[in-house]
Amino acid sequence: MAYNISIYHETRRKKENDKFSVKIRVYNKQGNIKKVRFFTTDIDLTIEEFDAIWINPENKKLRGSNKEIELKLKAIEKRANDEAKSMSVFNFSTFESKLFRKSSDKNNVKYHFNLVIDKKNKDDKIGTAESYKYTLNSLGDFSKNKKKRSIDKLSFSEITVDWLKEYEKYMISKSKSYTTVGIYTRTLRVVFNNAIENNDIVADIYPFGKNKYKIPRTKKVKKALSSIQLKVLFNSKVSNEKEEEAKDFWFFSYACNGMNLKDMALLEYSDIQNNKFTYYRAKTFDKSAEKIKITIYLTDFTKSILKKYGNKNKKGLVFNIVSHKEDSETQYKKIKNFNRYINDHIKRIAKANDLPSDCSFYWARHSFATNSIRKGASMEFVSEALNHSDLNVTKNYFAGFEDEAKEEFANSLLDF
Incomplete structure (x- = not known):
């Protein structure tokens, strides 16, 4: 000892x-x-x-x-x-x-959720901490309304297979998707595993796995614009400067291999060298031991966006989305608000041009992946460009060929 x-x-x-x-x-x-x-x-x-x-x-x-x-x-x-x-x-x-915790905390669900939330906040993983909060609130809503049990007193031993099945049914009745149920129950599973690993609860009460509760899995349909739709959006006329800015940042992401908005917000002038810029993807940086830099080669279009929206002194952060002086939580909120701002105006442009009404900023990333493959790029090339750790993740980005392409292929089968 x-x-x-x-x-x-x-x-x-x-x-x-x-x-x-x-x-x-x-x-x-x-x-x-x-x-x-x-x-x-x-x-x-x-x-x-x-x-x-x-x-x-x-x-x-x-x-x-x-x-x-x-x-x-x-x-x-x-x-x-x-x-x-x-x-x-x-x-x-x-x-x-x-x-120094209460003896009841060992088996308390909220206590263990808060441990994870506190750690994620300390590690500046504000978005991840928020997702755990959403899950905890959802579990609390179900426990209070259906089980008449406060989330403050909910214990791991109460969450059985039947409890989870009833929770799933409750979520669907409230018009939540199976995707949301899957996200929340996977988050709960992580907290369960943490409590077991800390020897706070016994593995015997674990409700997930073989012959137990099966977390619903859905094939997430990635949304992407076709090449024709991309051309319509790119050539579309805007009504004001806000729509122009939203469209510019959308296509900057598209032209930069589907670059994430947080990575754009944290891009520095020191990252730009010799007609290209390099950066580490913030979302996956802490998830792998090997840190891989992403390289983006500048084009006339991306150079024009940097010149149009970049800081005039050409020092520090390129775009005026966040500041180095702000803490992680403030930066997270500002990036989230800017993402909402882009989405609001992109949807207005899309509606005015008969494009999908749910088009959002994230479609730029999916559109880059899908259209790269349509133009002949290999799945491996796109996977590397997106900085995916697994080729299967990249495959989920492939939205599929347009109906016209499928019809043309079907008609060509007997054209020997």
Whole structure:
């Protein structure tokens, strides 16, 4: 055992009540590194009281408050040892969070969701933290309205296969898609796995997997404009400067291999060198050990967008979407708002030109992938351009050939 836990009386510093703090002393040794940390118990005792209650309690028959303090210290010491034993690898940070939580938190769904949310926020994964919040709110809505159970008290042991099936049915009845149900239940599964990994719950109650609850899987239809539609959108007349800006940023993404809006917002002038620019994709940067830079070669069109919307001093961030001085949460909100701004105006242009009414900024990425393949690019080439880790992810981007192409192919089958 690399750690040792004991009750410790801090007699070096007397408090205003003329007593000394009683603490938990934790000694941990990992390899050649030895560390000692102290954690408060919120109990203060004089030297005489500590000696009578803890050092030599057998010499006296403890009664009243002294007996209560002894039992409390024994309970604290036992809990500290139990929490340390439950950790596969001991570390002070995890030990502290386990020690000072409520005993009911081990099996509490909201508590474990909040652990993930807090960590994602600390790691500047604001969007991911938001997705966990959405899932928690959805589970809370179902638990409150259908199970008459507050999310604050919902435990993992209550979430059975039948519970999840009823949740799925409830979501569909509220006009939510199976895609949404899949996203939320996969997020819940991650939280379940975290709780099991931390030894806070037993694996026996895990409701997912073979012969248990099956998370619904749907083939997500990626939306893309055809080459004809792209030409219509590119040549469309705009009604105002806002529509012009929305269209310019949409086609900048398209012309830059479907570049994500966050990556555009964080693009720096120092990234632009010799008729090209390079960047790391923010969405996948922390998900892989190998960091791969994406290279985008500039064209007359993309150069014109950089000149039109780029900062005039040509230093720092290229576009005025976010600022380096802002924290991650502020940047996240600004990028989200700018994305909404582009979508609002792209939809107006699309409607005015008889294009799909649900056309959005993200269609630029799908359109790049689909039209690259239609023009003869290999799936491997497009996968690399999109910075996908798996070729199957790229295949999902392929929207399929237009009906005209399919009809032409069918008619050619007997043309020997």
